[in-house]
Amino acid sequence: MNDGGTHSGRRPAPPVAADVADVADVATEGMPAAAPAPGADAGATERGADADVETPLPPGADGAGTGANTPPAHVRHPGPDPAPTPDAPADDPRVAAVRRVGAAGRRWRAVQLGACAALLAVAMTAGAVAVGALRDGRGRAVATSAAVSPGLLAGGDLDAGVTSLQAHLRTQPRDFGSWATLGLAYVEQARTQGDPSRYPQARKAFDTSLSLRADNDQALAGLAALAAARHDFRGALTDADRALERNPYNERALCTRIDALVELGRYAEASKAAGTADARRPGIPVFTRYAYVHELRGDVTTARRVLTQALDAATGPGDIAYVATQLGQLAWNQGDYPTALAHYARALAADDGYLPALEGRARAQAASGRREEAVKGLEAVVARYPLPGPLVALGELYEARGAAGDAARARDQYALVDAWTALARANGVDVDLDTALAAADHGDRAAALRAARAEWARRHTVHTADALAWALHVNGRDAEALGYARQATATGYRNAGFLYHLGTIERATGHTAEARTHLTAALELNPGFSPLGARTARSALTALTAPSAHTAPRTTEGGR
Numbered sequence: 001m002n003d004g005g006t007h008s009g010r011r012p013a014p015p016v017a018a019d020v021a022d023v024a025d026v027a028t029e030g031m032p033a034a035a036p037a038p039g040a041d042a043g044a045t046e047r048g049a050d051a052d053v054e055t056p057l058p059p060g061a062d063g064a065g066t067g068a069n070t071p072p073a074h075v076r077h078p079g080p081d082p083a084p085t086p087d088a089p090a091d092d093p094r095v096a097a098v099r100r101v102g103a104a105g106r107r108w109r110a111v112q113l114g115a116c117a118a119l120l121a122v123a124m125t126a127g128a129v130a131v132g133a134l135r136d137g138r139g140r141a142v143a144t145s146a147a148v149s150p151g152l153l154a155g156g157d158l159d160a161g162v163t164s165l166q167a168h169l170r171t172q173p174r175d176f177g178s179w180a181t182l183g184l185a186y187v188e189q190a191r192t193q194g195d196p197s198r199y200p201q202a203r204k205a206f207d208t209s210l211s212l213r214a215d216n217d218q219a220l221a222g223l224a225a226l227a228a229a230r231h232d233f234r235g236a237l238t239d240a241d242r243a244l245e246r247n248p249y250n251e252r253a254l255c256t257r258i259d260a261l262v263e264l265g266r267y268a269e270a271s272k273a274a275g276t277a278d279a280r281r282p283g284i285p286v287f288t289r290y291a292y293v294h295e296l297r298g299d300v301t302t303a304r305r306v307l308t309q310a311l312d313a314a315t316g317p318g319d320i321a322y323v324a325t326q327l328g329q330l331a332w333n334q335g336d337y338p339t340a341l342a343h344y345a346r347a348l349a350a351d352d353g354y355l356p357a358l359e360g361r362a363r364a365q366a367a368s369g370r371r372e373e374a375v376k377g378l379e380a381v382v383a384r385y386p387l388p389g390p391l392v393a394l395g396e397l398y399e400a401r402g403a404a405g406d407a408a409r410a411r412d413q414y415a416l417v418d419a420w421t422a423l424a425r426a427n428g429v430d431v432d433l434d435t436a437l438a439a440a441d442h443g444d445r446a447a448a449l450r451a452a453r454a455e456w457a458r459r460h461t462v463h464t465a466d467a468l469a470w471a472l473h474v475n476g477r478d479a480e481a482l483g484y485a486r487q488a489t490a491t492g493y494r495n496a497g498f499l500y501h502l503g504t505i506e507r508a509t510g511h512t513a514e515a516r517t518h519l520t521a522a523l524e525l526n527p528g529f530s531p532l533g534a535r536t537a538r539s540a541l542t543a544l545t546a547p548s549a550h551t552a553p554r555t556t557e558g559g560r
Contacts, residue, residue, distance in 0.1 A: 006297040010443060029058050069528050074207040080527060100445065104255045117336055126246045127145075158192070160186055161184065162186070162523075165178055169182065176208075176209045176210075176212035176213040176216055176218075176219065177216070177218055179205050179206070179208045179209035180205070180206045180216065180218035180219040180221075181218070183202040183203070184202070184222045184225060184252070186205060187199070187200035187225050187226050190202065190229060190427075192355060193223045193385045194306045194386060194387040196426070197423070198466055199226060199229065199428055200428070202222070203223075203226060205222075206219070208220045215246055217253065218250070218252075218431075220239055224237075224238075224243060224256040225252060228256050228259050229429075230428050230429045231429060231433070233260045233263040234260075234264065237257060237264070240253045240256045241253075248280060251277075254273075254276070254280060254286065255285045255286060255289055257547065258273045258274050258277060258286075258289045258290075262289075262296070262461070263459060263461060264459045264460075264461070265459055265460040265464070267297065271293050271297075273292040277289070277290075284314060284319050284323060287307070288307065288322070288326050290306055291304075295333075296491055297492050298491065298492025298494055300334060303330060307323060307330065310323045317350040317351050318350075320346070320350035321351040324343045324346040324347035324357070325354065325356045327346040327362070328342075328343035328357065329360055330362075333495065333525075334525065335367075335496070335525055335526040335527060335528070335529075337364045337528070340360065341364050341365070344357045344364065345361075348361070355381060355385055359390050362374045362375075362381065362390075366528060366531060367526070375394070375397050375398070378393055378394040378397065379508045381394075382394055382413070382416075386416050387420070389415045391416050391417050391420075392437075392442065393531075395414050395442065396410070396532050401518070414443060417443075418443065421434060430455075430458070431451075432452070432454045432455040433446065433452075433455045433463065435447065435451035436449075436452035436467040439451065440452075441532075445474045446475065448475075449472065449475050452467045452468040452470075455467065456468045462487070462489075462490075462493050462495075465487040466484070466485065466495075466497070466501055468481075469484035469487075469488060470485075473485075473504065473505050476501045478505050479509060481505045485501055485502040485505045485506075486502065494525060496527075497522075497529050497530060499518045499525065500518075500529065500534075502518045503515045503518035503540070504536075506518060507519075507540060507544065511542060515540075515544060519537050519540055520541060522534075522537055523538065
């Protein structure tokens with residue numbers, strides 16, 4: 001069962017791509033390549049095409065990094081980048097399936113990017129001028145790139161922004177700020193486009209930035225964002241604190257610090273960090289996190305008010321799409337589908353290709369009974385970026401529809417999630433929570449329990465408590481599951497999926513009255529929280545209200 005919720009600080013869910021050597025999504029298809037960082041293999045390119053690709057060298061790679069003021073020579077390298085090889089072999093049928101799914105979406109998207117590249121380049125140049133010029137230690141002024149907002153990075157201009165940064169760094173290879181911004185853009189590509197092979201390249205860009213200016217807070221904040229994207233939240237917190245020691249007003253570090261504390265389950269500290277960030281750098285990135293901290297405590301009213309104020313203040317298309325989507329998700333969580341659809345419509349009016357809004361709209365359509373629209377919408381989403389969240393949601397919609405061939409279609413979606421998991425893990429991402437959530441209902445239940453226990457050992461959050469409870473349940477260990485299910489709802493977080501899991505586990509352990517209360521609450525809060533889970537919750541509730549409810553057998557199919 002997929003409840004449609006996110007578990008990464010209100011950021012759009014990560015929420016997949018093909019084998020690393022074939023993951024050349026729209027970000028690199030036909031685009032210039034980025035420079036390899038110091039220490040990279042000779043001949044490495046930024047996943048170039050089969051033809052030779054011209055790439056800049058990082059400072060010092062040509063032996064002239066500290067010499068005369070002449071720019072480093074360009075070098076031509078044949079062949080693709082020898083990027084890290086995933087655990088899954090190239091001939092794995094799961095990986096082949098991911099390739100087929102992603103190929104069509106890549107082609108049409110690439111055509112749209114050229115038109116906005118020049119405009120974004122101008123915007124970035126203007127931002128660099130506004131920030132001011134620094135010195136590179138040799139008397140030359142080096143402009144630093146302005147911070148890139150979450151809305152811009154998650155929107156349709158991300159790939160064009162990468163192209164512009166790569167081109168800029170060919171002529172200004174000592175611009176440590178642009179190296180840091182490029183690293184951050186790679187992080188966002190990996191996270192929003194399901195391309196985990198971008199994470200090692202992000203690290204190279206940040207390392208290059210720090211080799212040019214060891215104490216620059218932009219790169220340190222970027223490392224924090226990278227650690228958070230890889231679900232290394234303790235590392236993210238450490239790097240964010242390092243960045244804030246150098247610049248207490250670094251917006252990216254302030255935001256990542258909130259995210260890390262949330263994902264470590266340290267909610268009181270996260271609330272304090274959100275207040276600090278709001279005092280130092282009030283703005284949309286901080287407002288959205290401030291709202292999520294309140295939502296986790298059950299304060300939906302404050303969360304909605306803050307997000308509404310943020311949307312009123314938003315001017316750029318990226319920010320409008322970002323905040324409107326968060327309001328849509330908040331409304332969807334409360335079962336207010338008309339309002340959710342209205343917010344998603346506003347997001348898509350600002351950016352008609354904004355993936356989280358497209359996914360959210362499809363979920364709201366499904367919950368509103370518009371199943372065919374939802375199926376088509378999610379099919380379009382996974383055709384562009386096959387990420388775990390929409391893949392599971394689409395698989396469940398196929399199962400719920402039950403038309404000819406839908407069972408096989410659903411299995412295909414779940415197999416793609418397995419491929420993403422292997423690729424993400426091969427590129428340094430902790431995927432135990434994703435594994436636990438997907439495998440508990442649609443895969444290896446024993447593996448789901450191992451993953452959930454591993455994640456719980458690292459961090460205690462409402463999401464990890466819920467995942468562990470459900471994994472224990474599907475493995476028949478309901479007595480142990482009950483305590484974790486209750487922890488998942490202890491903060492007041494209003495999540496129908498959590499309530500459904502709790503009610504199902506209570507029913508299995510003989511707590512009939514409590515089960516009836518929580519299953520009713522789940523369906524009253526968000527009656528369409530999951531195509532399969534909601535259906536099972538209704539059946540369970542009917543059984544609980546029947547005269548023989550006390551004899552109802554324990555479910556064995558993941559509560560479904």
